[in-house]
Amino acid sequence: MESNDYSNVTFDYDYNYTDNDYSNASNATYPNFAEPYIMYVMTCVIISIGLPLTLVAIYSLYSQVQNNNAAPIYIINLFISDIIQFCCMIVLVAKPDGKIYVIFFYINFFGVLASVGFMVCVALERYLGIAWPLWYRFRRTIKISLAVCVVVWTLPLVYVLPYYYWVDHRVKNTISYVFLLVPFPLLIFFLGGTLKSLSAAISVPSDEKRRIVEILVLVLLIYTVLFLPTIIWYLVEDTRYNDTFSYLTFMLLKLSPLADLILYVFIRKGAIDKLLASLCCCRMNSDDNSRSSA
DSSP, X not given: OOTTOOSSOBOOSSOOOOGGGGGGGGGBOOOOSSOHHHHHXXXXXXXXXXXXXXXXXXXXXXXXXXXXXXXXXXXXXXXXXXXXXXXXXXXXXXXXXXXXXXXXXXXXXXXXXXXXXXXXXXXXXXXXXXXXXXHHHHHOOHHHHHHHHHHHHHTTHHHHHXXXXXXXXXXXXXXXXXXXXXXXXXXHHHHHXXXXXXXXXXXXXXXXXXXXXXXXXXXXXXXXXXXXXXXXXXXOGGGGGOHHHHHHHHHHHHHHHHHHHHHHHXXXXXXXXXXXXXXXXXXXXXXXXXXXXX
């Protein structure tokens, strides 16, 4: 199949291949929910927008880490996992043949699972900042943050290695939805615990409290919208035979790196306030102009 021929492609989410199936692996791409060319275009748009913005965000955050600030480390690693996904998207839209396609497909999902882990780390960090502010202030060091990052990068290998050794697809699916399901109640707990501890967190300024709650709500919203459909896909067998739902699930995962950029805007201190202030100023100027013209 040529790289720009998308008229007759299918998708096998189980990828239950044997060694003799690598020659046909390039035909396993996306479900026929709509014209596959639409998905190709959307993927190219996601890459062209997300990749340069993510690199800029990493550069911006790295300067803060150099100043012995451990807070941005989880966000930087989150963006690195997004870079992995963007690079795999570039390879996958080129439609490589055989084993290369399968390898990059799983590397891409490795990046997805790593990004999920770092989203949990971001939410945990914000929760500790409200629920245990004094304890967290003395435990928030670069060494501890780096150790946590190593653990988060290692855990997705539990997902990738069984695929490499061609474990039964039912075992692989179980590992997948466990990885994706466990963070969901954790994010709910972090948000609930933060709201419960708001009044007792005297050492945290009120504007910082509001910003932390906004971040936790956004993380939970992103996870619910972009990752919950994948959890449903793994848990409910009938959804795997629905091309529409399968295609939608896969596209939502591709959008997760762009959602991380939105999260970065909220995390940057004062960014949302400046944005709202700019919008208010624009609206006031518009009202003044309309009054003067009247």
